Amino acid sequence: MTKEEVLEKMEEEKESVKSKILYGQSSNSSANGCGWCFDVINHAIDLVEQLDEPKKVIIPQFVADRIEEAKEHYGSEIDPLKIVYWAGSHIIDSDSHYEWLENIHNQELLFNAIANGYEVEN
Template sequence: MTKEEYVKTLKKYMADNELEQEDGLTYLDGIQDATTLARQLDEPKKVVIPQFMADWIEEAKEYYGSELDPLRIVYWTGDYISDNDSHYQWLENIYNQKLLLNAITNGYEVENEIEKYVRLKGFAGTTGYLNYDVNFKEFFVDTTGLDSCTKIKFTKSWLKDNWPEYEAYNNAGLLDFEEVEDE
């Protein structure tokens, strides 16, 4: 039975069987609820993707035109994204490949991550914040008031992708994420 056949059957039951109320609800109310749920069966849920993935999809759309052809976008992404790209390893993961195809096919929302200061527990004073030296690509602990060559605010997904020790520190409960005040 297809979804449409099911909805038609429920509508027929509604027309043929208006019964007495029981606990304030009628048989008709139950059929109407079932009909509403049946209409939602084939509605795919939009997936939540990182910003860089949304950028890939939009770049592929620009390259091929505004017409959304899922296979062309996947082809472009696989062909265009090189192993030098910081998110290449993300694309190698089979789950993420499925997520990309789902996003292209059913639509997507971009995850809204806010950059935060990351304080490592166990440090006294103002020197317990995680920092990243952009030039040397190294993490270190210091204050939050460093120069422009130092990254001091992070999203959890960026840390997960770039800091190998992130999972260990986070799972041990050694990280505090502090909101960044407007500057």
């Protein structure tokens, strides 16, 4: 679930609680509880908005091409490990491409690119 999806769900819940308070859909005894809940939801929304999003990594064009090919091959339900396997087994264009994938730092970049998104280096 993305940060935006969490915020959307929390806003929906906040509106639901707000309606209960404003339109008397709760008894007087539980109205105070709804008010407290409203404050808690607002505080939670503030905290979620402060969360850092994972930064997109920068990868070479040939790696981005392999990731996109893997997505086409495996369909919309993407298992990151399958994409890593696909990308690794299809990076045979040149020795330099193979060497790129042999580097442990680059393997981490590849996995991070699949998990959090990526930008292509210029």
